[in-house]
Amino acid sequence: MAKVRVRFAPSPTGPLHIGGVRTALYNYLFARQHGGDMILRIEDTDQTRFVPGAEDYIIEALTWLGITFDEGVHIGGAYGPYRQSDRKAMYKQYADQLLRDGWAYYAFDKPEALEAKRKEFEQQKKTFQYDCHTRGDMQNSLTLSAEEVQRRLDSGEHYVVRFKFPADLDITVHDLIRGDVTMNSNLLDDKVLFKSDGMPTYHLANIVDDHTMEVSHVIRGEEWLPSAPLHVMLYRAFGWEDTMPQFAHLPLLLKPEGNGKLSKRDGDRLGFPVFPLDWIDPHSGEKSSGYRERGYFPEAVVNMLALLGWNPGTEQELFTMDELIKAFDISRISKNGAKFNVDKAKWFNHQYMQQHSDEEVAAMFQPSLDEHGIVADHDYVVKVCGMMKERINFISEMWDTTSYFFVAPTEYDPAAIKKRWKAGMTGHMRKVIEILDTQPFEYEALHKALLDDYIAANQLNTGQIMNSLRLAVVGKTVGPDMLTLVMMLGKEETKRRVERAISVIGEPDSDNQ
RNA sequence: GCUCCGUUCGUCUAGUUGGCCUAGGACGUAAGAUUUUCAUUCUUAAAAUCGCGGGUUCGAAUCCCGCACGGAGUACCA
Secondary structure (H helix, E strand, C coil), X not given: CCCXXXXXXXXXXXXXXXXXXHHHHHHHHHHHHCCXXXXXXXXXXXXXXXXXXHHHHHHHHHHHHCCCCCEECCCECCCCCCEHHHHHHHHHHXXXXXXXXXXXXXXXXXXXXXXXXXXXXXXXXXXXXXXXXXXXXXXXXXXXXXXXXXHHHHCCCCCEEEECCCCCCEEEEEECCCEEEEEEHHHCCCCEEECCCCCECHHXXXXXXXXXXXXXXXXXXXXXXXXXXXXXXXXXXXXXXXXXXXXXXXXXXXXXXXXXXXXXXXHHHHCCCCECCCXXXXXXXXXXXXXCCXXXXXXXXXXXXXXXXXXXXXXXXXXXXXXXXXXXXXXXXXCCCEECCHHHHHHHHHHHHXXXXXXXXXXXXXXXXXXXXXXXXXXXXXXXXXXXXXXXXXXXXXXXXXHHHCCCCCCCCHHHHHHHCCCCHHHHHHHHHHHHHHCCCCHHHHHHHHHHHHHHCCCCCHHHHHHHHHHHHHCCCCCCCHHHHHHHHCHHHHHHHXXXXXXXXXXXXXXXX
16 A cells, blocks of 8 residues: 555635544544654645635644644655645646546636526526536537637636546546445536636646645545535546545544534633634634633644544543554544533543643643732642642632632631531630630641540530531632641631631621531 | 435444344443442443335345435535
8 A cells, every 4th residue: 555645634724623623633633543644734725715824833833732644734744735725826727638638628617697597597496516517508618619729818817727537437536434426427416627817726726736745544524425425426537536636534523512513603602612722813813712722732622623523432532643544544534523511621621730740730720820920839730739639620720729728718608607607606716716725736736636635525516516627728618638738728717817807707797606 | 406325222323134132332321339428440221113105035233115304515615
């Protein structure tokens, strides 16, 4: 078998959609598994849709996710250039070859004429298609005399080159995911291959590039399946059928609710990103949020995406990139579209949060501490992160769940006061301060003095006292083991917080029993 | 409209050659256990008559046919 060479070939028309990211990922996994090459090709044949910054965005997003390339616009390679606009000059000769061999023809029909035809058909409740049935009625090199065609060409009249589908031919595309898909040429239209602006369309450029770049496998979205027969015919027309790449059309990513393909708007409306990175539209200024800025780990995004439409056939769900490369198998890609599930995405992030070392989590948390003006001992921060990371999905949640490790509460949750601060509590809290003052500041000693000697001996309710202490120290009824927290905060800080609670909350009304 | 693709718990899916399927797992949901609280963790539960209707077969989620529904395509866009 020839060397595996795959390409990811996006259009720089905006930010890379998460479905596109998955396509890139599957290509990458396949290439790496087979020791093949991964190519990044930019398909910018439509100059009207070019969006500045999109190409850089694509590269930055894939780099963030750990999807690397062997050749491409950003790194060069032996098969360059890798941007179709930079390859413009080479497409004409291929269009000419098709023209010469009778696989294509010139068409001079003006856009208005085509539009008029469509209207005309519409009135008869039919759809106009430029194909083997209608091309005889149009202005093209099939209907015009050779002299007339030459005259128009010489006079510089605009033209396009269209593919000439043979009549009534069954064309079979072998797809690695779907098996054989057959379509009849009578239903296919004579697609434009070469535009009047001198640029090829996707179809021509794609086939020429895949062939000249020696691409072995085309792994792309399902939206391309309907035009796959044209692509197969192009390989045949060029005489390249023996080296034609294998096709695999990936199922689409669907909206989490309702129907339809996942689209740009869904993300922010439903509270999850549709793009890998934040993106600000250069024209409208409209912002779309990305996974990175939302606090997702690249490993989590990769893992989640890999399992959306593919599964290893085992019950393993957590995969490193290397494990994915080993386990990936095109034949195990599902055929049906997948609805996006935000909760599962969060769960993956939670899993990777646990896998990161306390040190790494602390480093990621540091900017948040800086933002709140906290200057804390590094080892202390690492310890807090280690204790608390299991409670959160995102680093952005760390401050809210750990702030009391760094700053004393300034207010106390009223509901908690009602529930946890019963009559006589100020007396109990003063006793806690006394115990802190008189006992060695060690976990075991405090545990004994508080739980055994004071609470048990006075036949008090353990939870009641400890929860009240928590309210005084934390300000609310959440947190880790109480005495561990006290040990972390230190004797003086704990005392200060308890004293403050006594003075701020005071002795409850007698009816708070 | 036409062409093609698809259809298993709410969601992602296992089930690839028909019988170990009284349809398995994960997320989410609910209940319980653990914990001084919350969270974590653990256990358990509810949850798909395998889109519907026919057929083939001793036996079908798995094969065949029809229908329904969903999706994609139908541009000098990719």
